[in-house]
Amino acid sequence: MTDAPQAQGPERSRSSETSQTLSRGLDVLALVCASDTGLTPAQIAAELELSRTIVYRLVGTLVEHRLVRRNADGLLSAGLGTLALTQNFAPTLRQGSHEILETLAEELGATAHLSIADGDEALAVAVVEPRSTTFHVSYRPGSRTPLELGAVGQALLAARHGERKTFASEGKIVAGACGIVASLPGISGLACALGVVTLAGTDTAGWDARVRAAAVELEALLNQ
Known part of the structure; x- marks a missing residue:
């Protein structure tokens, strides 16, 4: 019998009643919104201790909902959809x-x-x-x-x-x-x-x- 895998980094503090995917997505959104200059997916992955594959998938969903924007230089910044959340x-x-x-x-x-x-x-x-x-x-x-x-x-x-x-x-x-x-x-x-x-x-x-x-x-x- 093997032990269940343990979450790494920030995930260790998650409650068992929360959605891990949603929590990760909100972490990405909060990090992007807090940046004055924009972030790369690699920077987000390093900061949140997540794989780049997971970050790309989460970012794709956030971009689709206009909560995150991909700039021409490749950096990610807060999208116009965040305005609706804060009105x-x-x-x-x-x-x-x-x-x-x-x-x-x-x-x-x-x-x-x-x-x-x-x-x-x-x-x-x-x-x-x-x-x-x-x-x-x-x-x-x-x-x-x-x-x-x-x-x-x-x-x-x-x-x-x-x-x-x-x-x-x-x-x-x-x-x-x-x-x-x-x-x-x-x-x-x-x-x-x-x-x-x-x-x-x-x-x-x-x-x-x-x-x-x-x-x-x-x-x-x-x-x-």
């Missing part, structure tokens, strides 16, 4: 983050926001303004700013590199406003940052710790 993602982020942002906004008397990296821009997907203040900075959901500007961009770049950091800036995006933003490096496949923006000159002592705590809380919630 309701922003509303999910808004709903999941609202209570945490609302609490933060009321506690600090500042506008709280959640942003994600979209290419080389920061995209505000959720914004909650405080109700208890006479004056505060208005921040519109859907606003876009270059990643190289301000604390939001710095935090999103840190999240992309798996770094948990907090940043502060003043007048970089809006004159007369200052912001404190924390990165959320634990959201797989997505660079997120949570922060607050307020009027320049406001006493923000201790705010960085509160923003960090809110970011950790939201990260745990989104990973449930």
